[in-house]
Amino acid sequence: MSNQNDSPECPESSHRIRTRLIHGHSPTDRLDFSHHVVPPQSCSAAFRLDSVKRGAQGFTEFAHTPDGDSRQVPTHVYDRLDDPTRGMLEDNIATAEGGEMALAFASGMAAIYATLGTLIRSGEHLVAHKVLYGCTYSLVTNWLPRLRIDASLVDMTDPDAVRAAITPHTRVLYFETPVNPDLTIIDIAEMRKVADEANMDRLEEQKVRIVVDNTFATPFCQRPLELGADVVCCSLTKAIGGFGTDVGGAVIGPKSLHDPLIFYRKDFGGSLAPRSAWPTLVYGLPSLATRMVNYQSSAIRVATFLADHPKIERVLYPGLETFPQHRLAQKQMRDYRNRFAPGSMVYFEVKDKDGTGTPAAKLIDWIAENSYCITLAVSLGQIKTLIECPYNMTHSSLPDAEKRERGIVPGGCRISVGLEDRDDIIDDLKLALEQI
Numbered sequence: 456m457s458n459q460n461d462s463p464e465c466p467e468s469s470h471r472i473r474t475r476l477i478h479g480h481s482p483t484d485r486l487d488f489s490h491h492v493v494p495p496q497s498c499s500a501a502f503r504l505d506s507v508k509r510g511a512q513g514f515t516e517f518a519h520t521p522d523g524d525s526r527q528v529p530t531h532v533y534d535r536l537d538d539p540t541r542g543m544l545e546d547n548i549a550t551a552e553g554g555e556m557a558l559a560f561a562s563g564m565a566a567i568y569a570t571l572g573t574l575i576r577s578g579e580h581l582v583a584h585k586v587l588y589g590c591t592y593s594l595v596t597n598w599l600p601r602l603r604i605d606a607s608l609v610d611m612t613d614p615d616a617v618r619a620a621i622t623p624h625t626r627v628l629y630f631e632t633p634v635n636p637d638l639t640i641i642d643i644a645e646m647r648k649v650a651d652e653a654n655m656d657r658l659e660e661q662k663v664r665i666v667v668d669n670t671f672a673t674p675f676c677q678r679p680l681e682l683g684a685d686v687v688c689c690s691l692t693k694a695i696g697g698f699g700t701d702v703g704g705a706v707i708g709p710k711s712l713h714d715p716l717i718f719y720r721k722d723f724g725g726s727l728a729p730r731s732a733w734p735t736l737v738y739g740l741p742s743l744a745t746r747m748v749n750y751q752s753s754a755i756r757v758a759t760f761l762a763d764h765p766k767i768e769r770v771l772y773p774g775l776e777t778f779p780q781h782r783l784a785q786k787q788m789r790d791y792r793n794r795f796a797p798g799s800m801v802y803f804e805v806k807d808k809d810g811t812g813t814p815a816a817k818l819i820d821w822i823a824e825n826s827y828c829i830t831l832a833v834s835l836g837q838i839k840t841l842i843e844c845p846y847n848m849t850h851s852s853l854p855d856a857e858k859r860e861r862g863i864v865p866g867g868c869r870i871s872v873g874l875e876d877r878d879d880i881i882d883d884l885k886l887a888l889e890q891i
């Protein structure tokens with residue numbers, strides 16, 4: 456059985472991240488399973504305790520990590536507090552993002568809400584990019600104001616607009632990069648400078664923190680913490696889960712945030728079910744690098760095909776040389792071997808004389824009914840190629856005028872390139888474009 460005193464000849468830390476995402480902490484102190492090749496799925500709402508003393512210890516130690524010990528093995532009491540399978544996933548997600556700690560939530564939205572709920576109090580304020588994932592936009596504009604947390608939504612590609620929006624009550628700068636759905640890149644290092652200027656005279660608890668939603672890029676393509684972010688949030692449902700079987704989310708950040716966040720998760724709920732953590736631990740994260748390399752090599756072909764097509768108005772893919780922020784993307788999106796990693800998402804607009812979106816809707820409807828390898832569905836980063844219309848679907852919660860002002864038009868389509876043969880994806884798109 457696992458022996459914590461073993462010091463292996465080939466330590467984990469001397470291996471590359473791609474390898475570590477497959478092997479995790481092995482052996483792990485979280486669960487004793489030295490005869491399994493695959494870590495077991497723990498399915499126990501409560502945990503058996505040997506004595507009242509140990510039960511009491513489980514409660515008093517919870518969310519009280521001793522200083523300097525980021526991987527303390529908890530006394531397991533109840534699933535919502537902490538669980539070994541979820542814990543193993545959390546360790547590996549922290550490795551993937553280069554963070555000190557990670558916590559897993561029941562969905563990406565639960566992770567985002569827990570982060571903002573932990574970092575911002577009533578009466579305080581956040582600055583967010585003007586284009587956000589639809590539910591994040593709704594959270595920030597519908598729900599946070601009820602807690603007297605207000606947001607200024609600005610164009611975060613413009614550092615001066617961010618500077619102007621920061622008030623003495625601002626606690627968070629929040630953005631996605633690449634932005635869902637149009638793949639705008641926000642310069643994380645530039646935002647770091649803005650936050651540092653604002654923080655010069657602030658007490659620790661008043662500091663402005665940078666929170667990045669890294670769902671689109673995934674840690675394979677971009678590590679925001681290395682680029683200056685304080686906290687990363689992401690949906691595990693998308694490319695990290697990879698197979699589209701489970702919903703989940705994660706927060707990755709400094710050790711100092713572990714205790715407040717796990718305490719928040721204990722009381723608000725929304726812990727990732729171990730049954731959903733397991734496929735991400737065993738299939739999703741270990742195959743992330745391999746899938747991403749293949750998604751990307753097809754995505755550039757798909758983007759190039761679309762860019763050359765006479766019925767397409769424009770194509771946005773960070774890997775295209777014509778992408779408006781190609782250089783910034785090259786600087787910021789790097790894989791674990793420091794190669795340019797522009798990701799698996801492509802946004803394109805179908806030519807649309809009257810701006811009604813009719814040709815794009817026709818294209819997508821034709822695909823929905825007839826295409827073998829492209830599926831009309833939200834979500835992204837799966838082994839299957841998915842297409843959707845952000846204007847009418849994922850971003851429908853934004854008001855029409857705001858959507859148009861923000862460049863989300865009815866003729867826009869978002870495609871998440873999967874693992875099918877790239878020529879089949881292109882042939883299906885070619886055929887669909889012939890129908891409109």
Ligand SMILES: *Cc1c(COP(=O)(O)O)cnc(C)c1O
Pocket residue numbers: 562563564565588590591631635668670671689690691692693702703704
């Ligand atoms: C899907 C998504 C989320 C929300 O994640 P869920 O797991 O669906 O709750 C947040 N941000 C981005 C960019 C997303 O694509």
